[in-house]
Amino acid sequence: EPEVTQTPSHQVTQMGQEVILRCVPISNHLYFYWYRQILGQKVEFLVSFYNNEISEKSEIFDDQFSVERPDGSNFTLKIRSTKLEDSAMYFCASSFMGGRNTEAFFGQGTRLTVV
Amino acid sequence: QKEVEQNSGPLSVPEGAIASLNCTYSDRVSQSFFWYRQYSGKSPELIMSIYSNGDKEDGRFTAQLNKASQYVSLLIRDSQPSDSATYLCAVNIFVKTSYDKVIFGPGTSLSVIP
Numbered sequence: 001e002p003e004v005t006q007t008p009s010h011q012v013t014q015m016g017q018e019v020i021l022r023c024v025p026i027s028n029h030l031y032f033y034w035y036r037q038i039l040g041q042k043v044e045f046l047v048s049f050y051n052n053e054i055s056e057k058s059e060i061f062d063d064q065f066s067v068e069r070p071d072g073s074n075f076t077l078k079i080r081s082t083k084l085e086d087s088a089m090y091f092c093a094s095s096f097m098g099g100r101n102t103e104a105f106f107g108q109g110t111r112l113t114v115v
Numbered sequence: 116q117k118e119v120e121q122n123s124g125p126l127s128v129p130e131g132a133i134a135s136l137n138c139t140y141s142d143r144v145s146q147s148f149f150w151y152r153q154y155s156g157k158s159p160e161l162i163m164s165i166y167s168n169g170d171k172e173d174g175r176f177t178a179q180l181n182k183a184s185q186y187v188s189l190l191i192r193d194s195q196p197s198d199s200a201t202y203l204c205a206v207n208i209f210v211k212t213s214y215d216k217v218i219f220g221p222g223t224s225l226s227v228i229p
Contacts, residue, residue, distance in 0.1 A: 033217070043159060043203060043219040056216045091158050101166070102147060102207050102217060106158040 004107035023092030138204030
């Protein structure tokens, strides 16, 4: 069964360093998303991406964050200068359709620890 | 602020009973509603989607939607210990010109007691 794949599963980085989280969405999906979940808290929307551009983003997704689809299969989230409060589980998701019929399927997540 | 709210847990039910999970949302124009299951330390897993008022059944799961009341629920019949997880209600929010923003509620922790 097709699935969303994320790498790495766990990333430890020093405060101020740049990190890139990688995702391979389901192959025929057209819409891509990043979410984060701080330990013990709810899943928070970061950004949605369609047709090689951001379609929506949240207040969390500030200038320190960027997303890219560098080729036909990967979808990346970059955090330029990590802060302690960026420590969280980051989930990538994809869906075939966007808009009202968005059924998004999640990857297994990358646990980011900023020290 | 657009919000999705869920009844606070933890919710404990005996094995074989019906578990009822509730969710309310504040955005009247929302059109798509989802239930995800999340086991501890794992990613959300889509279990149900519902777009129209009424009931939608899939195996032991029934989702119910009432747009007038801005209310969506999930019933789990014949609850099993393996159903013990956090259940996340998610709503597709209309922002500017698109619906590409799915917002999650805080989740309800369900514990099924053998």
